[in-house]
Amino acid sequence: MLFRKTSRHPLGSLYLTAVAFIAVVPTFLSHHPLARMVDPNDRQSWNISANGSIPGQNAPIRTVQHSGQCIALTFDDGPHPIYTPQLLYILRKHRVRATFFLTGVQCEKHPSIVKRIAAEGHELGNHGYLHARLDKMSPESVAADIRRADQVIVRITGIWPHYFRPAGGVLTPTVLQAATQTGHPIAMWSVDPRDWVVGRDATAITAVVKDAVGPGRIVLFHDGGGNQPRMLEALDSLLDFLKKQGYQFVTLSEE
Numbered sequence: 001m002l003f004r005k006t007s008r009h010p011l012g013s014l015y016l017t018a019v020a021f022i023a024v025v026p027t028f029l030s031h032h033p034l035a036r037m038v039d040p041n042d043r044q045s046w047n048i049s050a051n052g053s054i055p056g057q058n059a060p061i062r063t064v065q066h067s068g069q070c071i072a073l074t075f076d077d078g079p080h081p082i083y084t085p086q087l088l089y090i091l092r093k094h095r096v097r098a099t100f101f102l103t104g105v106q107c108e109k110h111p112s113i114v115k116r117i118a119a120e121g122h123e124l125g126n127h128g129y130l131h132a133r134l135d136k137m138s139p140e141s142v143a144a145d146i147r148r149a150d151q152v153i154v155r156i157t158g159i160w161p162h163y164f165r166p167a168g169g170v171l172t173p174t175v176l177q178a179a180t181q182t183g184h185p186i187a188m189w190s191v192d193p194r195d196w197v198v199g200r201d202a203t204a205i206t207a208v209v210k211d212a213v214g215p216g217r218i219v220l221f222h223d224g225g226g227n228q229p230r231m232l233e234a235l236d237s238l239l240d241f242l243k244k245q246g247y248q249f250v251t252l253s254e255e
């Protein structure tokens, strides 16, 4: 017999509850709105210059440089076992390519979806391994987290994720240095419909994008985290709208 019957001692179940709680809470927090509360625009507290750079390091990109009416769609926090395949279906239906900022931990859980994202022509980006609060970590830990995600993505696809996007958009000098050390330019965004806010409906998500979109803009969506059904609902109609407006869709590294 491989497993002995578990103890009936009342503390046994208490212990198991505590272990389950400790195991679940970090995952929950990493996708909880609280994890995104750090304001990337609050440059004073981060001691970052107006364009989000520190001397000797490349400034994060917030737009793509393209001739013509191009925009770049980006999707963070995946791959998700249910919503990423649905997203890939919508993108394929509209013949749109996008950039996916993947977390290493999700890639390890769903490697076949990562392969599919790459195979369907989308660009892969590094969103860290754990989606951790980078502002609470040492420079060595931030660099190690980025490298760990690189290794997972390269192992699964053979593709080096060119851009790094910090979890929660946290841009501290430490994060900027770690990105440079690990060989990644940073990609931020210029349109944020806050699609991850649970309870936010498709109309609200759509309205922000329609209002803020413009040539060269980078749009931030989430295929992991929360509220993805509303994001997908918004995206399907948004792609029709944007195409009628004459937009073409590019990935971040596309020349």
Ligand SMILES: [Zn+2]
Pocket (backbone or CB within 6 Å): 076, 077, 127, 131, 166, 167, 168
């Ligand atoms: Zn994220």
